Amino acid sequence: MRVVSWNIHWGCGKDGRIRIHAIIDVLRKLNPDVICLQEVAANHPELEGSATANQFKQLAGAFGGYHAIDYAPSEIYRNNVPRLFGNLILSKYRITQAHRHSLPWPFDPVSPGMPRGAIEVVLDTPRGKLRLVTTHLEYYSALQRGAQVGRLRELHAQACARARAYVPNPEMDAPFQLGELPASAIYCGDFNLQPGAEEYEAMLAPPLSGELALVDAWRARHPDHARAPTAGLHGFAWPEKPDCYDYFFVTEDLRPRIGEVEVQSETGVSDHQPIVLDLV
Template identity: 40%
Template sequence: MKLLSWNIQWGRGMDGRVDLARTLRTIHRLGDFDVVCLQEVAVNFPGLPGGRGEDQVAELSAGLPGYTAIFGAATDVPDGHGGRSLFGNAVFSRLPVGQVWRHLLPWPAESAIPSMQRVLVEAVVSTDVGPLRVMTTHLEYYSQRQRQSQIDAIRRLHAEACAMSVRPPRIEEQGGPFEFFPRPARALLCGDMNFSAGAPERAQLLAPFSNGVPGFRDAWSVLHPGENHAPTVGIHPVGFVDQPECFDFVFVTEGLASRLTAHGIDAETDASDHQPVWVELA
């Protein structure tokens, strides 16, 4: 299975233009992916720089035929014209998709800094090695306190899913909203984490669990032990980092680490202020 994760900055490149056709060309150039996880996807949000209020989920879906589109809105606000403006993360899967969850992450009030609502999108996909939970998110940039709270929530949701993975289905639940679908313990978490590889938040996310819950491993470190993470932001001049850093990660549960065969980062494209990252599992 090949998975791509990329903060596309609503299709806005380093030239300031919003061009989703360019975003799609970049994705197709990089490989033939089974799952594509994108952060900063907008629907009817003309206030974003360079945007025209596009339905970006629809445009991306049209450019990814054969994929199931799953969108999770973190921001859902009135557009001032009787409609809604949405901003969040999307998963596109050409593998069969089971149950889907859209988890709003904690947003502690901090009046002195800007911040926004964040979301974790979770979907079960069927792979050659069985069902796998794919999760993608975009953590808060301006506040370490909020990132830490959001990581606590993600870890709690992972532990909850692992507990559900051993729950047997009940016959009387079939055919309705109570029907139980698989929520496996094996999982992959990716996205724009807005922390560097040396930050305490990474250690917090990778900390062991108790009660047999499988912990997360950093895919880069599994395949490149002892090497510094390749940067995913700041390769092209941006205003939010002083030097190139890795903000975009792929984490896998312990049982999947041995199946990792590749981890790539495209340092060439300037179609966003972040670089695409991808992994391959055998």
């Protein structure tokens, strides 16, 4: 099973031009089973390069054999036309559940931030059902980012509790028949935090409610190697130096299945690099 997570910067390269076809080419070469994208835009002419196209539809159309689940927590209307900015999951595997979570957005007088969210899906993989969550946390406000990490941990605890208690009940009405939320999970995306930061440690804090512990897949696979940067390459103005902002966190039961975790550093079509997780 191969999962790719990538903040695509609405397809805008360092020259200020939008090339969604270049994003698609990179993804096709990586040949993932599941694609998790952040900073997908639609009808946003004011973004650098003028992101007027509906990139959610462009990307879903380019991967027609994949199931598409999108969520744009930033939804602004101008002349009754929605301007969307958010996340997208594309999956070769059958998706049996999808949940769109609005993450906390507490008022911060220092930095307003923007609405943030997470997509949670249940995948029917050859090795059984697996939960996958992709998100893009706040960059400018540590207050908001910390609250968002806390909510992700709450959602994880809730899912694990449901997995422990789930019993099928065919007498219940269809909307209640969502089925099992598996405890085994992958959390990925642009977390906008650096290794060792307070929010990073909070994401990996020991379980308090009996849930499966989360581990940093890179650290589990490469304990003796320096972490590869996921941003700050290819001459983009941000950030000032190469650093890591993008992660795969997996539940501890998946640790033995981690085949490889890599950062694809060659491409320069976004200010972030695609990161790849292979589970055997």
